[in-house]
Amino acid sequence: MSALFGRTLREAPAEAETANHQLLLRAGLAVQLAAGVYSYMPLGWRALRKIEDIIRDEMDAAGAQELLMPAIQPIELWREAGRLEAFGETIFRFADRRGREQVLAPTHEESVTDLFRKTVQSYRDLPRRVYQIQNKFRDEARPRGGLIRVRQFIMKDAYTFDADDEAFQASYDAMDRAYTNIWRRVGVPATRVQADSGAIGGKSSHEFIFLTGIGEDTIATCGACDYAANQERAEFDRGAPAGGAPGPLTPVETPGVTTIEALANFLDVPAAGTAKAGMYLADGRPAFAVIRGDLEFNELKLANSLGAREVRPMTDDEVAAEGWVAGYASPVGLEDALANATVIADTSIPEASNLVAGGNRADLHLRNVNHGRDWRADIVADLGLARAGDPCPTGCGAALALDRGIELGHIFRLGTVFSEPMQADFSGADGEQHLPIMGSYGIGVERLLAAVIEQNHDEHGIIWPPSVAPYDVHLVAIGFDRPEVAAAVAETEAALEAAGLSVLSDDRDERPGVKFTDADLLGMPVRVTVSPRNLKQDVVEVKARAAAEAESVPASALIDRVRALLAAAGDGAS
RNA sequence: CGGGGCGUGGCGCAGUCCGGCAGCGCACUUGACUGGGGGUCAAGAGGUCGUCGGUUCAAAUCCGACCGCCCCGACCA
Numbered sequence: 234m235s236a237l238f239g240r241t242l243r244e245a246p247a248e249a250e251t252a253n254h255q256l257l258l259r260a261g262l263a264v265q266l267a268a269g270v271y272s273y274m275p276l277g278w279r280a281l282r283k284i285e286d287i288i289r290d291e292m293d294a295a296g297a298q299e300l301l302m303p304a305i306q307p308i309e310l311w312r313e314a315g316r317l318e319a320f321g322e323t324i325f326r327f328a329d330r331r332g333r334e335q336v337l338a339p340t341h342e343e344s345v346t347d348l349f350r351k352t353v354q355s356y357r358d359l360p361r362r363v364y365q366i367q368n369k370f371r372d373e374a375r376p377r378g379g380l381i382r383v384r385q386f387i388m389k390d391a392y393t394f395d396a397d398d399e400a401f402q403a404s405y406d407a408m409d410r411a412y413t414n415i416w417r418r419v420g421v422p423a424t425r426v427q428a429d430s431g432a433i434g435g436k437s438s439h440e441f442i443f444l445t446g447i448g449e450d451t452i453a454t455c456g457a458c459d460y461a462a463n464q465e466r467a468e469f470d471r472g473a474p475a476g477g478a479p480g481p482l483t484p485v486e487t488p489g490v491t492t493i494e495a496l497a498n499f500l501d502v503p504a505a506g507t508a509k510a511g512m513y514l515a516d517g518r519p520a521f522a523v524i525r526g527d528l529e530f531n532e533l534k535l536a537n538s539l540g541a542r543e544v545r546p547m548t549d550d551e552v553a554a555e556g557w558v559a560g561y562a563s564p565v566g567l568e569d570a571l572a573n574a575t576v577i578a579d580t581s582i583p584e585a586s587n588l589v590a591g592g593n594r595a596d597l598h599l600r601n602v603n604h605g606r607d608w609r610a611d612i613v614a615d616l617g618l619a620r621a622g623d624p625c626p627t628g629c630g631a632a633l634a635l636d637r638g639i640e641l642g643h644i645f646r647l648g649t650v651f652s653e654p655m656q657a658d659f660s661g662a663d664g665e666q667h668l669p670i671m672g673s674y675g676i677g678v679e680r681l682l683a684a685v686i687e688q689n690h691d692e693h694g695i696i697w698p699p700s701v702a703p704y705d706v707h708l709v710a711i712g713f714d715r716p717e718v719a720a721a722v723a724e725t726e727a728a729l730e731a732a733g734l735s736v737l738s739d740d741r742d743e744r745p746g747v748k749f750t751d752a753d754l755l756g757m758p759v760r761v762t763v764s765p766r767n768l769k770q771d772v773v774e775v776k777a778r779a780a781a782e783a784e785s786v787p788a789s790a791l792i793d794r795v796r797a798l799l800a801a802a803g804d805g806a807s
Numbered sequence: 808c809g810g811g812g813c814g815u816g817g818c819g820c821a822g823u824c825c826g827g828c829a830g831c832g833c834a835c836u837u838g839a840c841u842g843g844g845g846g847u848c849a850a851g852a853g854g855u856c857g858u859c860g861g862u863u864c865a866a867a868u869c870c871g872a873c874c875g876c877c878c879c880g881a882c883c884a
Contacts, residue, residue: 243833244819248877268876340884374882711843746844
């Protein structure tokens, strides 16, 4: 340790708020260079490499081959796949000396598809599963939380190519299993949840979420069954439709009543007996959305259903320009003012009858509005935002809970969205050309490191799972300036290393308290202490990082004891 | 991008309101003592106070512009 590059800090830098971020900096694992850009110091890099090796092991077991694709890519590749627009300002771009535009790759679907079309011609070559562990670059609008969201990061990204859906499912399942194994082996609990697949579509998209209060995603889970989904796409049961047989459409004066709550109170009807209007711009085009009054819009679902990249609420001026009346809007009798807009309704709307809706004039509402009779949506889709307490969509009868979490990994069915525009095809057994079904599978390696620390620490420091620990053993030398101690330390270190254990030896001229405190902060799974006191009794002292007390063992029993403690710590982590 | 906060030695901070010698704790260097949970004493080194410009006899402090970092939100294949 006297030669170790990097030092421990007594106090965490002010920018670190979360436990994992503070410990990362205090233990000297990483040093920040700029917003969302970090250097990894020797100890941190050892931990990262151990995580990488676990990932490699599982990827290999899933039948994937490691390769390495370039971080610099010509921008034409991105234009060809039609994804430059979608990435927008997140993509780092620059021009080379001849003025050719280049991209610092934020991901590698394009380049792996290019590899496929250059190397694979026949169905006989399928399936193909590849992966790499490589730097990604994304000019994030807001890096945050230390290593949780950064602009340059190490990602394990894997890609699969299959001849048909059935074969794809086998690849997907293999990756699914590999991911589950990875979380277990690094000591982080992860929940597998249904994820939004964006405009690409497809049912096979799952995220693996580490549930933690410091997370930036919101996850809906059911306490009774195994339903779990990102709130972005979470479904829920809307309950029995209200209303009964359609009654006559009836205007009712509602002076000053512009909110659902006020409307429900004024007319003494439940919020679920009203219809709520939402006025949006979807990629600049007006959209008039309707949902039951007690529900809220999920703008991502709205965007997906409209086939839009971006959806935002209209401003008051934009609403007025369309000829809509904020607070009293509904699609009933509004044909002219809706001519340029897409009218979209949540599934709760056609199910219900006799709703109270806006009269499209200030201070006026309509009773007994019925979809299909009084108006008709262009699109009916699930647009509802799942909230805590909403009934589980499986019909199990329990309520959904919302929790925060960190996305550790994402597995994803791409289908042919890259193989088609890039003309990456292969000859099938039938002699025709076919497009491969692709899958994409990512893990943020440093983010996973952050999760390991967040999950495995106490008030004194990190408690590394042995699988990720930079070293197996932290060897503390007390009274190192005494020749007999130095000799015993060298002997102990040699014995441990001969047994295949990695050792961080604290040979610094520091007081015992400093060394013990640093050992707790750095968090190697097992601490071994050599001191004059122990030498006199012919023992060495051994302590698991997670244990309260140390124990003394004869030198001859040291290796076995250390191995036993490592095994126990490993079990604890999984 | 909207809102908020911050920038003074390696880390944590005071000083800024009300202009007048650039400070404190930790860390670092040297020496002595000490030696099982961040020890004591003594002597040191280290800072153009984020940058540029302005006001002033005088600017860390007042004014302006810019840069950087953090947090909340928007965004996030």
